[in-house]
Amino acid sequence: MLAIDRRIIFLLVAIAVTLPLFSKTILHIEISPMVKGVYDAVNNLPPGSKVLVTFDYDPASAPELQPMALSFFRHCFSKDLKVIIMGLWPQGPIQANIALEDVFRIPEIKAKNLKYGEDYVNLGYMAGNEVVIQRMGSDIQATFPVDYSGNKTSELPLMKGIKNFDNIDFVYNLSAGYPGTMEWVQFAVDRFHAKLGAGNTAVQAPGMYPYIPRQLVGVLGGMKGGAEYEIIDKHPARAVSYMLSQGVSHAVVVFFIIIGNLAFFATRGKRKTSE
Numbered sequence: 001m002l003a004i005d006r007r008i009i010f011l012l013v014a015i016a017v018t019l020p021l022f023s024k025t026i027l028h029i030e031i032s033p034m035v036k037g038v039y040d041a042v043n044n045l046p047p048g049s050k051v052l053v054t055f056d057y058d059p060a061s062a063p064e065l066q067p068m069a070l071s072f073f074r075h076c077f078s079k080d081l082k083v084i085i086m087g088l089w090p091q092g093p094i095q096a097n098i099a100l101e102d103v104f105r106i107p108e109i110k111a112k113n114l115k116y117g118e119d120y121v122n123l124g125y126m127a128g129n130e131v132v133i134q135r136m137g138s139d140i141q142a143t144f145p146v147d148y149s150g151n152k153t154s155e156l157p158l159m160k161g162i163k164n165f166d167n168i169d170f171v172y173n174l175s176a177g178y179p180g181t182m183e184w185v186q187f188a189v190d191r192f193h194a195k196l197g198a199g200n201t202a203v204q205a206p207g208m209y210p211y212i213p214r215q216l217v218g219v220l221g222g223m224k225g226g227a228e229y230e231i232i233d234k235h236p237a238r239a240v241s242y243m244l245s246q247g248v249s250h251a252v253v254v255f256f257i258i259i260g261n262l263a264f265f266a267t268r269g270k271r272k273t274s275e
Contacts, residue, residue, distance in 0.1 A: 009256060016252040034209070035228040037218025038197035041170060042072070047080035049169040050162065054184065055085065055092030057176035061201055062095060065174050067226040067237065068199035069099040072172060075233050077109050082158055083120040084168070086144065088132060088179045093124045093148050117156040124148035129179040130187050137164055137192040165192040174199045181208050181216075189215045199225065 045051070053072065057065050076083050087093045100120070103109055114120060123144040126132045135143040140162055141153045153159045161167060171194045175181040181198040185208075188194040195217065200208055202222025212218060220229055223246065230236045 004256075013249055013252055016249040029224065029227055029231055031228050031232050032225075034212055034218045035220055035225055036232060037213060037216075038172070038199075038220060039075075039218075039229060039232050041195065041197055041217040042075055042081070042172075043079070045079065045081055045169055048082060050082050050084060050158075050167060051076055052084045052086070052168045052171045053096070054171065054173045054175075055087040055096045056089045056180040057095065057174055057201075058089055058091040059095070061176035064201050064223050064226070065176065065199060066095065066099060067223070068220050068229065069096065069174055070102050071226065071230045071233060071235065071237060072199070073099055073103040074106060074109060074235060075229075077103065077112065077114060077119070080112075084123065084158065084162075085121065085148075086123040087125045088129060088183075089176075090125050092174075093122055096122055097148075117151070118158055121153075121156055121158050122148040123153065130183040133183060133187040134191070137187065140164055140167075165194040168194060171196045172198070175204065176201050177204065180204070181219075185211050185215045 042051070053069075053076075055069070073083065085093065085096045087096065100122075104114070112119075124147055126144060128135070132143060141159060144153050147153055147156065165171075165188060171184065171188055173181050173184045173196065175184075175198060181196075181200060181204070184194075184196055184198075189196050196215065197217045197219070198208055199220040200222070202224075205219055205221030205225065208216060208219045208221075220226055227236075
């Protein structure tokens with residue numbers, strides 16, 4: 001009977017997961033209409049447009065959603081869009097700052113010398129779930145009187161002239177659950193007619209598809225959605241690497257499943273012959 005030490009299997013899977021992360025190989029990934037919808041919505045915005053990015057997730061969902069945040073920020077800043085950040089989850093604005101640190105390391109973005117308060121702001125976290133969205137529909141600055149660092153939003157150049165969703169050109173929600181995309185659809189879109197796109201975990205994304213294209217311009221679903229966005233934006237990064245790593249590790253697991261089954265049937269055949 002074929003016997004393989006489980007530690008060898010674990011080691012091979014670990015190698016299969018790790019090595020592709022250092023590879024520059026780019027998988028061929030078809031761009032779905034849902035991802036293209038989000039990309040086109042951003043790409044068609046003129047320079048200076050105001051984009052609200054809402055971070056409604058925590059570190060547990062970061063492997064799926066953080067690459068989406070990074071590529072979305074890169075796309076916005078490369079087009080000279082103004083980015084307003086907030087979160088309905090306590091850890092959301094922190095995840096946003098991590099993504100900002102990463103995007104500012106990209107040479108083309110670093111060269112722009114973006115200034116806080118003029119090119120981007122982080123309003124921080126606000127408790128209240130969908131009630132916060134309703135309040136923003138009336139007065140964003142009253143909802144967020146100070147930003148993440150304690151600065152008065154009324155004194156930030158970027159926030160001047162921004163009253164409510166009428167002054168926001170596009171809303172992009174990164175969501176891992178409640179509150180998240182569903183609440184933004186119900187209140188920001190249905191009630192205040194905001195233009196909305198979303199990036200969701202793979203588990204949550206299918207529940208958002210019925211809202212496309214009337215209430216959502218598109219959805220990035222899970223790691224694959226993030227990889228598609230990187231490819232259509234011609235800047236493959238983390239999500240593409242993660243997809244390659246995932247694909248290779250899955251192939252290794254399938255290989256061992258096949259070997260295990262072949263060994264099982266071969267052993268059973270020998271037993272019947274001996275009987």
